[in-house]
Amino acid sequence: MQRRLVGSIVGVGTALALGGALLPLRSNVSVSTTALVLVVPVVVGAVIGGFTAGAVSVATGFLIYDFAFIPPYNTLHVGAAQNWTALIVYVVVMLLVARIVDALETTRTEAQRSHDVMLRVSEVSELLVGDQPVNHLLKTIVSTAQTIFNVPGVSLLELEGGRLVVVASAGTPLTSDELHQLDPHSGMPIRVGTAPSAMNELRTVALSSSGRALGILAMRSVPTRTNDRAILNTFANDAALALERAQLREEALRSQLLEEADRFRRGLLGAVSHDLRTPLATIKVASSTLNNRAALLSEESARELHQLIEIESDRLTRLVTNLLDMTRIEAGVLTLDRTRTPVAELVKDALTALGMALGDQRLEVAVPDSLPEVDVDHVVIGQALVNLLDNAVRHSPPHGVVTVRGERRGDQIVVSVSDQGPGVAPADRETIFDRFTQLSTGGRAGLGLTIAKTFVEAHGEHVWYEEVPEGGARFVISLPRANGAES
Numbered sequence: 288m289q290r291r292l293v294g295s296i297v298g299v300g301t302a303l304a305l306g307g308a309l310l311p312l313r314s315n316v317s318v319s320t321t322a323l324v325l326v327v328p329v330v331v332g333a334v335i336g337g338f339t340a341g342a343v344s345v346a347t348g349f350l351i352y353d354f355a356f357i358p359p360y361n362t363l364h365v366g367a368a369q370n371w372t373a374l375i376v377y378v379v380v381m382l383l384v385a386r387i388v389d390a391l392e393t394t395r396t397e398a399q400r401s402h403d404v405m406l407r408v409s410e411v412s413e414l415l416v417g418d419q420p421v422n423h424l425l426k427t428i429v430s431t432a433q434t435i436f437n438v439p440g441v442s443l444l445e446l447e448g449g450r451l452v453v454v455a456s457a458g459t460p461l462t463s464d465e466l467h468q469l470d471p472h473s474g475m476p477i478r479v480g481t482a483p484s485a486m487n488e489l490r491t492v493a494l495s496s497s498g499r500a501l502g503i504l505a506m507r508s509v510p511t512r513t514n515d516r517a518i519l520n521t522f523a524n525d526a527a528l529a530l531e532r533a534q535l536r537e538e539a540l541r542s543q544l545l546e547e548a549d550r551f552r553r554g555l556l557g558a559v560s561h562d563l564r565t566p567l568a569t570i571k572v573a574s575s576t577l578n579n580r581a582a583l584l585s586e587e588s589a590r591e592l593h594q595l596i597e598i599e600s601d602r603l604t605r606l607v608t609n610l611l612d613m614t615r616i617e618a619g620v621l622t623l624d625r626t627r628t629p630v631a632e633l634v635k636d637a638l639t640a641l642g643m644a645l646g647d648q649r650l651e652v653a654v655p656d657s658l659p660e661v662d663v664d665h666v667v668i669g670q671a672l673v674n675l676l677d678n679a680v681r682h683s684p685p686h687g688v689v690t691v692r693g694e695r696r697g698d699q700i701v702v703s704v705s706d707q708g709p710g711v712a713p714a715d716r717e718t719i720f721d722r723f724t725q726l727s728t729g730g731r732a733g734l735g736l737t738i739a740k741t742f743v744e745a746h747g748e749h750v751w752y753e754e755v756p757e758g759g760a761r762f763v764i765s766l767p768r769a770n771g772a773e774s
Contacts, residue, residue, distance in 0.1 A: 294336015298344030302328035306351040313356060318370070321356045322377045329381045333388035341385025349378055421533045425455035428526045432504065433457040436519060439507040443494075444469065451503065459507060465489055469505060492519065494527040501530050563606065566599035573599075598643045605677060605735075612670065612738050621745055623664040627769040630658045630693045630702060633665065637672035638691075641680070645689070648680055654693035654702070661700055662769040663746055671742040671750075674735035675704040675762050682708035682760065700768055703753070705761040716752050739764070 305324055309316060325348040333341030353363055357370045425443055433441045440459030444451040451469050453461060461469070469491070492504040504523060573592040581589065615621050631654045638650070679689045687707040694701060711719055720740040743750045743764045753761040 291336040291339045294332045294334075294340025295343040297335050298328045298332020298340050299347045300328075301331050302344055302347040302351055306355055310355055313360075316356075318356060318373055321352060322373065325352055325377070326381065326384060329385050330388050333385040334392050337392070338385050338389040341389060342382065345378060345381040345385060348381060349374065352377060421530070421537055422455075424529060424533050426457075428504075428530070429455045429457040432506065432519075432522065432526075435522070436506070441507075442505045443502055444505060445502045446500070454502070461489075461505060465505075469503070492523045494523055494530060496524075496527040496531040499531070501527050501534070563603070566602045566606075569599045570596050570603075594643060598646065601642060601644055602677070605673065608670070610734070612742075621667075621741075623667060623745060625662050625664050625746075627660045628663055628665050628668075629656070629660055630654055630700065630766065631656055633661075633663070633668055633672060634691055634693065634702065636665070637669050637676060640669065640673050641676050644677060645680055647686055648683055649686065649688045651688055651690045652692075654691065658693055658695065658700060660769040661766040663766060667742045667745065668764075668766070671739040671764065672702065672704070674739040675764070678735050678762070679704050679706035679708070679760075682706055684708065698768075700766045701763050702766065703761050703763040705755055705759055707755075707757075707759040710754060710758065710760045711752055719752060720750065736762075 302325060305327060309321060309324060328344045328348055329341050332344035336343075350363075353374060354361065357374065429441045429443050432438070438458070440457065440461075442453050442456040442461050445454050446452075451466070453466070468489070488508050490506050490508065492506065493500065494502045494504055504526070573595045576584070577589065577592050584592070634652060634654050638645075638652070676689065676691070683689055683706040690703075690705040692703045692705070694703075720736050739762075740750045746767055748765040748767055750762065750764045753763055755761050
């Protein structure tokens with residue numbers, strides 16, 4: 288309406304301006320020339336305001352033409368028959384011009400709008416096929432549909448438990464009555480598809496792909512232009528494909544997570560059985576011997592068996608502690624309570640916690656008191672050291688030597704634990720700290736090294752393996768220097 292009004296005003300103004308400009312030249316300008324000049328306001332009016340504005344410009348041009356340029360002047364009376372012919376031809380031709388100009392302008396506008404919409408749909412299609420989460424994709428679909436097709440509201444519904452549920456909406460939301468009308472069990476009719484509809488009438492467009500219904504796009508009316516309705520169908524197909532792709536990706540991710548959980552469960556069972564087998568067998572043999580042959584055992588032998596049971600019980604306790612630590616790590620609730628701590632105190636407390644598990648192993652400790660203090664969680668790093676020491680004891684030969692050394696290596700403060708065991712095969716050195724690693728020798732690495740690595744890395748430091756030239760294995764951890772500690 289506003290466009291027609293503006294076009295009419297501009298057309299009338301242009302006709303008056305051109306008539307005023309030609310008036311002084313009236314005696315020198317032919318009637319046909321004047322008619323040609325008065326084509327301009329008709330074209331201007333039709334371009335701006337459509338056919339109606341062009342018709343208003345024709346009427347204005349007719350009055351100016353008759354009043355000022357056809358004798359007798361300054362009157363609407365038409366004298367000669369040829370002047371009637373000129374006026375009638377002018378009106379007919381100008382109305383045709385207005386119609387043609389309006390049609391051309393409408394076609395141009397529609398083409399431009401279709402180009403712009405297709406461009407936006409193309410951009411949206413690229414956005415839809417990106418790796419977006421389903422929830423974000425649903426919001427993108429409804430907001431884009433409302434913007435591109437200029438409708439009051441768009442909602443996307445999915446079938447859950449036999450009921451349609453709104454999962455995303457933009458603009459005016461659906462009322463409870465409209466939701467009830469959309470319910471497949473309501474028995475109420477609802478118009479489907481993209482055929483022309485009344486303003487604000489609720490319409491639905493199905494989103495389906497590969498013969499599977501993915502959802503329903505509920506729109507308050509659909510685009511009135513034929514091209515826009517065709518584009519809406521294209522948009523719905525693209526949205527359905529994108530939604531199917533996102534759902535399949537999430538299903539694949541859930542499947543991957545289930546496989547990972549199953550692998551974790553199987554690995555945990557393998558690691559636990561690996562760590563449980565020896566201490567349980569030892570406790571069983573020792574307790575059975577004490578129970579069945581106590582009268583035949585010397586006091587020294589009985590004491591050794593009791594100590595053996597205590598040592599293996601402590602090992603089982605450490606295994607349970609490791610399992611609890613693994614649970615904390617998996618749950619992401621590992622927190623650190625860092626304090627300034629001397630390195631020698633960390634090593635001393637770890638050896639005390641290990642207790643009789645050292646058995647007949649010889650222990651060599653070289654941790655200078657002059658080492659700078661470190662900023663660590665005493666309990667967490669202590670558990671990491673206990674795990675490294677326990678690993679060294681289990682892999683050392685009888686009466687072997689376990690060496691604990693603290694030293695500076697450049698700017699680093701490190702603690703190493705060495706044993707005289709068989710060492711680690713070259714093929715396993717990159718994965719020895721990984722969770723539930725199956726070693727090339729056939730055994731498993733257990734949980735201790737994995738937890739030690741996690742605890743050390745939680746402090747922003749590292750743990751690594753070093754080969755001992757004279758035979759054995761050495762595991763090294765770096766520790767963060769406390770602020771202000773001696774350089």
